[in-house]
Amino acid sequence: MQRRQHFKPTNLSWERLVLLVAVFAFTLSFIVLLYKFWKDNTHLVPAFGGTYIEGSVGELQTINPWFSVTNDVNRDIVSLVFSGLLRYNPETQLIEDDLANLEVSSDNRIYTLTLKDDIHWHDSTKENPHLVTPEDVIFTFQTIQDPEFPNTLLRQNYLGVDMEKLDDRKIRFKLSESYSFFPSNLTLGILPKRSFEGIPISKLDQTLDFGFNPIGAGPYVFKSFIQTELSSEVTLERFERDIDKEEVFHLNQIIFRIFPDYTTLLSDIRNLDGVRHVPRNENGEPIIPRKFTATEYSLPQYVALFLNMERPILSDKLLRTGLQLGTNKQEIVDEISESLIVDTPLLEIDLADWRYKSDMQAAQGALFESDWHLPEKVRLQHLLEMRDANEVGALKIEPIVLMDTGAALTITGSIADAPIGSTLNSIPIVNHPTESGAWIISLPTLGNTGSIKLGTNSIKLQNSEGETIDSFYLWRTDKTKDFKRADEEQNLLERFIKTRDENLVGEQAVSFRDLYREKGMLRRRLSTDPYDIRVNEAGDKLSLTLMTSANPPQYEKIAKVIQKQWEPLGIHIAIVVPESRDKFEEKLLSRDYDILLFGQSLLDNLDSYPYWHSSGKQKLTGERSDLRLDAYNLSQYTSLEADTLLESIRQTSNESERSTSLEELREVLKNDVPAIFLYAPLYTFAYDKDVRGVALKNLSLHSDRFLTLHNWFIKQERVFKAGKNWWSFPGWMFGLL
Template identity: 25%
Template structure:
């Protein structure tokens, strides 16, 4: 019967003409395509895409690594990036820049705020399979404290003693309470069983500084150098026993370039899939590569004009400082200089910081109000349009480093302040000369410069009167007894609400005196080719913290049933 049916169908098909046969084939193809589309739609509707293990990410970095060592890496972004990938600390930061435990399982702080007892997670392994214990923590701290090792972190640990109470418990004792102490515990842990064999005079020369062994998400595999010994690339592999979740991306290769221009060239040639911390000028070329994704990450870095009232008679008048704050168009500066990739800043706390007092009457751009402030206080325009008062001419000398963004900012300030009747003389200097001959000597009337506190800020270093001179960071030479008292109390209390109250009082006094003119906080720019997913960092203290969630990044995906 089946044979007869098939034979009949063949006879029918032979009897059809060319166009009839073509029509039948087309109908069958359309029906098959529709069925395939329908099944695909059902599959997609009932499944979801999830990360898959595998893939290779290539990132370009401007600079040369030298010390991939957590107690030596603070002066080099290239070093700090690799340290972040290879090492882990007791604490780390989440995607919002908030401190959270990493290797630490629990912590206790004494009532007087001077003793911290930390309990470690058990089963955390170094890349050679050795378990991390409290002895490794103590060894790392002692290595920082040893002056022979020349750690940039030594100053933070000089008044701290460390004591191991059992295999997984360590106690830190401070001479004075300090709310920000836990920030120090983000430093990566050195394996004692390897580094204790190295004498202090060989510490800076040890092979482990370039072939590191840590307990971070990635382990060192190899390095490629050119004929002159410069490092071209570092290869890292996902650590299969990483205690905080094995990274999805199985291989990282970091390529190193002499400067940003070379780095961008490499990205446009598709040698690398991503690069970080690109300048705003550099972004203008990125459109040459399709699918480029630019992520903006907030950092506590900000730029301001710091007023030295002891060097300028005009700036000693409070109405002048207030008028400059009201008469400066920060929105225009952010738009023109940063391409909109930044945040307007009006005071020592950034708007996205928890301590920012949003309800205070911070200055916003109002040129009429600024001019009125000056006129009401007797500042009259002369024949040249520059204001004068009792023989004091409203001219200000501004010094700035020769960074492109700040040079342009100074030029904009000159134009904006001219409309207020202020004559601004701008001097541009190299960063080195500026630091040695101007900043350290405090030889300036107004200084366009940057600050980089932490997101959980301790403004003591920037605004306490003890930091006015020499190497201090109080660039406005600000002095106020009430502020000194508030900042001193704030850094010694572990109660966040009390600290916020003290910082609120500080901001009220700052606003009444306006010893500086804050301008903007530039966004940190993370550039990738669109192949990387899962990057979730929104705020960070330092550029290396962009790797804080790297074990959640992924390239490959698969689908699973809902």
């Protein structure tokens, strides 16, 4: 028989359980401490990777720096695929080195560029390295100078510039005259010479192979172009460059999706990280998806009313001043939901200057002294002149009379003033029956000699030799209603004179603005009275054509506001909006307008020379072939003083001299009033909240937002703070005790 064994229960299982719990608690606490140490001693920094997808509205054309000047969508892509010798820095607002280092001579005529080390084109490989060379640089700019080059506007920037290779890394640009803004021209993207070998210069804009598979030296390389049902899609990938070590680009890919319209763009908004140019609704609010952050920015641009100085009607400076004073800019920007009012093309605002304040009374005053007058002024001036003439001399007659045909007007006077033998309206005067030393005469109304006709009569008193002793203006009517109107006019005239001489104030006072001309006579103006159009001495009406473009649609709104604002000034505005862009450009080139509502861009150098120097005027010979595309002086403005200052600003590198010249130029333009500057447009850029580091700063072009792309990132990682690492953990632990 086997013996059954019995074991005594022990506490081993409980001890193990307690031990396990203790180990778990310790481990958990240690993990928590490690996590807290990690959080306290690290911080988030941008990490490499991520794809940024941006949507825009427009049309994709060939991706080439030579032909992207007028296409903002292409310019965005070009700015990343290509790099220039220099670049604009939106943070410092200065032109700085990019692919090359710059040296400038003291006279601003010689610019020496030294290419940085190891700059490669995107098609470069280890087996077949393709470096950016001075030959590429010279090819890029000398091609532009060729008369056959398709982009004539770009060619103007490099006229009078000689360039030569100094060695394997240096290029020298020599200008025919000093030009301190020339570095801006060297921000143009450099192109590889070997990609265009054998292509005629006149056909460079047709190089589709390169245009849709471009090779640049920028921070991003072109990877693909895809046409989808919704958009045209261009993909770029980060390109490792030695010159980017200080400004590292974190985003791995940039994808541009170009849509035909904003509605189509919104249909794909879930797949986008940014929207290039956000439109606004009727209330002026940006149409932004909820998950997006919006940021507004402006460019060195202005929208203005350019006054065609070669039109005789606008040669009157007082008229131009009146138009300036009669323009309410605040009302304009409110109407189109803008906010940044601009008063000068030099982008320097002086709000204290009276010329820039809307003042209808001052505007009326300037126009009152101009060659253009309201019918009320013409009539008032006529009445004042007749009154002044009637006030002196021997004849004392009521200036207005009510007389039926057949009646006679009896007039008396002193023989001392007009002896017997004198005549009044060719009728001999006779002694007064009272023999009081006076004469008497009756002027008939039957149409015979000396008759007083209906309307204005000039009554002349002449001596026996036919010499005029005195004359008197007399107005006659045979209608009671007209006589009452004329009597009211005379009453208003007297009250106007007393008001002018400060002898009448309050409700009885009468100013020029209180008068209205109706059926040839003045009466008190009513609130319901329409505004008359001003006329000149020849009787021509003050009617001006205001031309603008159909796009953007705000321009037509502004034109209508201007039309309404100037109507009370007695100015008729005919708005002209050509039905197509081609027709607008044709009228623009031929300066077929009195006033042009349009915008101009100063770019990064803020150079006003092309727009206000007389060399920028259009050549109007009547021949279409003589019209210049680069004639940017839209006001046809000529001023020797302005020309001299503009040339000085271009040539000097001394900031003090430049500032002084700018101030003087501002005064010249203010006094001459070649244009009325209105506002600078505000733009809205929107991006997903997951995109961080976006800071636009001071942009000169829309594409300049990518000049700070090295600050943008989507992915993040934690790294130890300076002086911290895992070995810092024990010390941190003791610090908690």
